[in-house]
Amino acid sequence: DLRARGAVFVDELDEVPEGAMTVFSAHGVARKVEAAAAARPLPVIDATCPLVAKVHAEGRRYAGQGREIVLIGHAGHAEVEGTIGQIDGTVYLVQTIEDAQALQVTTPDKLAYITQTTLSVDDTRGIIAALKLRFPNISGPDVRDICYATQNRQEAVHHLAELVDLILVVGSKNSSNSNRLREIGAELGRPSYLIDDASALQAAWFEGIRTVGLTAGASAPEVLVQGVIEGLRQFGTVEIELLAGTPEDVKFKLPAEVA
Structure with missing residues (x-):
């Protein structure tokens, strides 16, 4: 800590x-x-994530070409605020398909989009499709800028929901990717809760529940996950089955100041 x-x-x-x-x-x-x-x-x-820095560079490159920028992301999120502040020029923030359909821009033929890295791949594809329908000449990177850790966790929750009665997501309430994991679980018909740590567990959640799925946001430390496992023991015997996920072997260089 x-x-x-x-x-x-x-x-x-x-x-x-x-x-x-x-x-x-x-x-x-x-x-x-x-x-x-x-x-x-x-x-x-x-310590800016290299994937975030890549989005910053893309935004500056598009702006340097004289394009207005559409940023797909969540208002008020730290990454969104930082990205907007990295770009000289006009940036429009789009959060939903409806936003994209209603968007009014100054230069519709000189437009490019970039994305917050911790969004849902499925939701982002839908917004991109709406932007392309409204602005056929828009440029952008498809969904390749979605953080691999975010995408892997979303895919894992889809699989997890087939196997469990309830889903717990360990993560912060202001974490976009953690909130989306909870939303995916709920959309797939499983009671799903986002918790900071074991202290948030409530006995009523587990009445009639036999199997609990546990996952975590991309930045949630392992110690919190282990704490939740221990916290679950107060409600009964806990048998743990670890599901194999997508291997994450990407390694980034340390910041130059500490390398």
Whole structure:
């Protein structure tokens, strides 16, 4: 746990004391945040996920071609705010198919889309299809920018729902990918709950339930998952079956500051 090791989490750069080592989260930050940190100056480790940085680069490239940008994502999400802040030019935020169908732009023939990396692949495909129908000349990367960890977990929940009576998702309430895992479970007809940790478990959930499926958001630490397994023991005997998932052997380089 980073807090136990002395890390302090802040939302705004002006909360950082002078001279304190500053880490930009995997969600990425806006250019103005980078500039403000450099101006103070603060020592910085940029831990932006390479997949997010790739979206930033795509957005800047499209904007450099004179295109307006459509960002498919969730309003208020840290990654979305960082991505918008990385692009010079007009960025339209689209969250749903209905948004795409109603979107009004200035240059419909010079348009490109990019995506938040932690969305549902299925939902994103639908929004992209709606954008292409409305703006036939739009450019974009299909769904290749969806985080592989997000996609793998969504596919695993589809399989899990066939085998269990109830699904638990360990993750933060403000995590897009964790919320989507819970939504997928519910859409597939299984009672599904998003929990931060074992303290959120409620006995009423498990009345008449024989088999529980447990998964976690992409950034949920394993210690929380293990804690939930232990927490389930208060409701009865727990026998664990681990389902094989898609191997994740992608390795990213460490940030240059700590490599």
